Amino acid sequence: MASLRRLFTFALFSYTFFLLISPSTTEKVTVSLYYETLCPYCANFIVNSLAKVFENGLISVIDLRLVPWGNALVQANGSFACQHGPNECLLNTIDACTIAIYSDVARHFRFIYCIERLALQNKVDQWVNCLGLTGLSRLPMDCYKSGYGKVLEQKYASETSQLNPPHRFVPWVVVNNQPLQEGYQNFMSYVCKAYKGPRLPDACRSILLANNSLKKANTRDAVCYAS
Ligand SMILES: *[C@@H]1O[C@H](CO)[C@@H](O)[C@H](O)[C@H]1NC(C)=O
Ligand SMILES: *[C@@H]1O[C@H](CO)[C@@H](O)[C@H](O)[C@H]1NC(C)=O
Numbered sequence: 281m282a283s284l285r286r287l288f289t290f291a292l293f294s295y296t297f298f299l300l301i302s303p304s305t306t307e308k309v310t311v312s313l314y315y316e317t318l319c320p321y322c323a324n325f326i327v328n329s330l331a332k333v334f335e336n337g338l339i340s341v342i343d344l345r346l347v348p349w350g351n352a353l354v355q356a357n358g359s360f361a362c363q364h365g366p367n368e369c370l371l372n373t374i375d376a377c378t379i380a381i382y383s384d385v386a387r388h389f390r391f392i393y394c395i396e397r398l399a400l401q402n403k404v405d406q407w408v409n410c411l412g413l414t415g416l417s418r419l420p421m422d423c424y425k426s427g428y429g430k431v432l433e434q435k436y437a438s439e440t441s442q443l444n445p446p447h448r449f450v451p452w453v454v455v456n457n458q459p460l461q462e463g464y465q466n467f468m469s470y471v472c473k474a475y476k477g478p479r480l481p482d483a484c485r486s487i488l489l490a491n492n493s494l495k496k497a498n499t500r501d502a503v504c505y506a507s
Contacts, residue, residue, distance in 0.1 A: 307341070307475070307476060307477035307478075308341055308342060308343040308477075309341055309342055309343065309455060309456055309471045309474045309475050310342075310343045310345065310454075310455070310456050310457075311342050311343070311344050311345070311453065311454070311455055311467060311471060312345040312346075312347060312453070312454040313325075313326075313330065313344075313345070313346050313347065313451060313452075313453055314347045314349065314350060314440055314443070314447055314450055314451070314452040314453075314454070315346070315347070315348060315350050315450050315451050315452075316348065316349065316350025316351060316352060316362065316363060316364065316368055316372060316450055316504065317348060317364075317368050317371035317372050317375060317395060317396070317399065317404075318362075318363075318364035318365075318367065318368040318371065318399060318404065319350060319351075319363065319364065319450050319451070319503075319504035320399070320400065320504075321450070321451060321502050321503050321504055322350070322396070322450055322451045322504070323396040323397075323399040323400045324400065325451045325453075325464070325465070326392065326393060326396040326451075327393060327396050327397050327400055329465060329467070330467075331389075331393055332468070333468065333471075334386065334389065336481070336483035337481050337482065337483050338468060338471060338472075338481055338483050338484070338487075339385070339386070340481060341471065341475050341477060341481055342471060344385050344389070346375070346379060346388070346389070346392060347436050347439060347440060348371075348372040348373075348375035348376050348379075348392075348433075348436060349372060349433060349436040349437050349439075349440045350362075350363065350372070350440070350450040350504070351363045351449075351450060351504060351505075351506045351507060352368070352369065352372065352433075352437065354434070354437055360430075360433065360437075363504060363507070367404070370424070371395060371404070371407060372433060372436075373424050373429035373430065373432070373433050374395075374407070374420050374421070374424055374429070375388075375391075375392055375395070376429055376432040376433050376436060377419075377420040377421075377423035377424055377428070377429045377432065378391050378392070378416065378420045379432075380423070380428075380432055381419050381420060381423060382416060387414075387416075390414040391410050391411070391414045391416055391420075394407075394409075394410035394413055394414055395407050395410050398410070408421075443459070445459060446506075447459070447506060448461070448505065448506055449503035449504055449505045449506060450503065450504050450506075451464055451503065452464070453467050455467060455470045455471060455474055456474050458470070458474075465502075468483075468487045469487050469488055469490075471484075472484035472487050472488050473488070
């Protein structure tokens with residue numbers, strides 16, 4: 281009996297150890313995007329920059345976390361106030377629900393991308409179509425209506441308020457705990473530099489070479505400031 285327990289303990293220990301050393305979990309670079317759905321600069325970043333990591337293969341070394349709260353506030357009575365109005369609160373919550381229900385990043389990113397592309401085209405009122413277009417069910421809407429989405433958003437509000445240093449604007453990109461601040465458009469070169477795994481993705485070669493021409497975002501017109 282005792283030896284069986286020892287064997288079990290050993291197996292559990294080995295498994296835990298395996299999880300700890302497994303390259304896919306430990307060597308990935310964590311990229312967190314703090315954003316709000318209707319900030320046009322978030323939409324531009326998601327559609328025209330972030331989406332590229334799914335095309336160039338960089339996603340294989342990224343643990344991508346999307347945090348849809350941004351500059352929203354929790355009011356004294358518990359309701360949310362969003363920078364771009366009630367529709368933004370709705371869509372932030374729908375994103376939170378989608379991330380929770382479809383935890384696979386490629387799956388929920390496709391949906392979030394769809395909404396942000398509509399936002400860039402001033403057609404965000406058609407967002408419900410994104411569910412069907414990206415092969416998702418209507419579960420995110422049920423999540424919103426049930427109030428569970430609000431619980432998820434409270435969690436994201438709390439995470440966002442605990443950023444250190446605090447975010448000054450969105451999109452706010454953090455790579456392995458380093459906030460890129462005005463340099464967020466260059467996130468790919470930060471990822472390539474931070475990656476210490478065995479095989480640097482091919483895309484990193486050109487990304488690191490192109491670094492010379494990297495420019496800082498012009499924050500005067502490329503972000504939504506926290507009020
Ligand atoms: C909560 O407070 C805000 C601002 O004080 C107000 O506009 C809103 O109507 C209140 N909501 C509810 C549900 O009481
Ligand atoms: C870009 O390259 C220069 C050296 O040419 C280096 O000092 C700088 O840190 C690099 N920047 C980024 C964002 O990789």
